[in-house]
Amino acid sequence: MNECSIAIVGATGAVGEVFLRIVEERDFPARSIRLCASERSVGKRLRVKGEEIEVELATPKLLSEVDFAFIAASTAVSRELAPLAAKNGAVAIDDSSAFRMEADVPLVVPEVNGEDLDGHRGIVSIPNCTTTPLVMALKPLHEQNAVRRVIASTYQSVTGTGAAARREMEEQSRAALEGRKVSAEVYPHQIAFNVLPHVEPFWENGYTNEEMKMQNETRKIMHAPNIRVSATCVRVPVAISHSEAVNVEFSEPISPGEVREILAGAAGIRLVDDPQSNVYPMPIEADGEDEVLVGRIRSDLALDNGVAMWLSCDNLRKGAALNSIQIAEEMMERGLLRR
Numbered sequence: 559m560n561e562c563s564i565a566i567v568g569a570t571g572a573v574g575e576v577f578l579r580i581v582e583e584r585d586f587p588a589r590s591i592r593l594c595a596s597e598r599s600v601g602k603r604l605r606v607k608g609e610e611i612e613v614e615l616a617t618p619k620l621l622s623e624v625d626f627a628f629i630a631a632s633t634a635v636s637r638e639l640a641p642l643a644a645k646n647g648a649v650a651i652d653d654s655s656a657f658r659m660e661a662d663v664p665l666v667v668p669e670v671n672g673e674d675l676d677g678h679r680g681i682v683s684i685p686n687c688t689t690t691p692l693v694m695a696l697k698p699l700h701e702q703n704a705v706r707r708v709i710a711s712t713y714q715s716v717t718g719t720g721a722a723a724r725r726e727m728e729e730q731s732r733a734a735l736e737g738r739k740v741s742a743e744v745y746p747h748q749i750a751f752n753v754l755p756h757v758e759p760f761w762e763n764g765y766t767n768e769e770m771k772m773q774n775e776t777r778k779i780m781h782a783p784n785i786r787v788s789a790t791c792v793r794v795p796v797a798i799s800h801s802e803a804v805n806v807e808f809s810e811p812i813s814p815g816e817v818r819e820i821l822a823g824a825a826g827i828r829l830v831d832d833p834q835s836n837v838y839p840m841p842i843e844a845d846g847e848d849e850v851l852v853g854r855i856r857s858d859l860a861l862d863n864g865v866a867m868w869l870s871c872d873n874l875r876k877g878a879a880l881n882s883i884q885i886a887e888e889m890m891e892r893g894l895l896r897r
């Protein structure tokens with residue numbers, strides 16, 4: 559692979575911290591690394607690949623000097639900086655929802671639809687961190703037996719909301735255990751020792767934005783506009799890794815054994831499925847791992863041609879930073895850079 563120059567925007571955040579770790583772990587071929595965050599963090603020094611790098615503002619000049627701008631800040635920041643990066647000749651790989659559903663922006667999980675990177679116009683989006691593991695499990699099955707509908711219930715960690723949410727859960731836990739007053743700022747209610755059936759704002763149809771993303775992004779990534787997804791997204795007091803209970807209805811009959819066999823050979827999936835020995839995916843096992851862990855595979859008793867399964871995936875790695883870095887690696891391999 560050739561070398562490239564990169565900027566990580568949001569380097570001080572929950573996803574940003576993991577970006578730095580993965581760049582180091584994979585020895586990502588970056589000849590120059592620029593780290594950006596808000597004005598609050600300018601001048602801070604962060605360590606990457608044995609080097610101390612000072613945090614800067616993501617100016618147009620800086621964006622004109624990099625091949626890739628990995629943007630993991632906020633939707634508002636992405637809306638401003640991704641087009642600027644693209645205009646200045648970089649490829650913006652964006653973690654926010656700002657551009658995911660735009661027709662000319664590829665929404666990519668390399669194991670599922672890497673070919674969608676062809677013809678990109680300078681902005682590539684990654685999916686929401688609940689959609690990524692879902693499509694990774696669904697796509698290899700869909701290729702054998704078309705998926706008709708999916709019912710998914712998620713158990714999402716607090717780092718899905720960012721570093722501040724993790725601090726809030728930890729502080730609330732201490733306060734609750736010490737009998738002090740618990741206050742909530744990031745979420746509308748206490749998250750410690752609680753679950754919230756509420757991830758992102760509600761739509762008029764009663765679903766939340768996160769739940770609608772699971773349907774809309776799944777359809778776009780899998781090129782399957784007729785798949786129906788009904789999701790209930792729930793925030794749980796877990797630090798890292800999202801889990802999902804997934805019930806899938808296929809077009810034709812399929813056995814749990816066939817599902818296991820297909821998923822055993824699928825890229826980025828690890829079967830963790832021996833319930834008799836208490837072996838199944840759990841967020842603490844997925845934390846720090848690159849693969850999506852899948853288990854509890856069984857026939858669905860309520861759906862025709864249905865299979866039920868359970869998965870866990872590190873939302874900061876495959877759900878965010880790792881997926882972005884894999885996209886950049888694939889673009890380099892296939893000569894899809896713009897400079």
Ligand SMILES: NC(=O)c1ccc[n+]([C@@H]2O[C@H](COP(=O)([O-])OP(=O)(O)OC[C@H]3O[C@@H](n4cnc5c(N)ncnc54)[C@H](OP(=O)(O)O)[C@@H]3O)[C@@H](O)[C@H]2O)c1
Pocket residue numbers: 567568569570571572573574594595596597598599600616629630631632633635653654655685686687717718719720721722873874877878
């Ligand atoms: N967390 C996940 O699991 C996950 C998964 C998929 C996608 N995403 C997306 O990834 C993005 C980052 O999420 P996160 O969880 O890492 O959030 P976070 O922990 O709140 O971090 C936000 C980062 O954005 C930086 N930032 C804020 N304003 C900025 C500005 N004006 N210019 C440049 N940088 C700015 C912050 O810098 P300061 O430290 O200086 O404030 C911080 O580094 C979001 O768009 C999110 O939707 C997150």
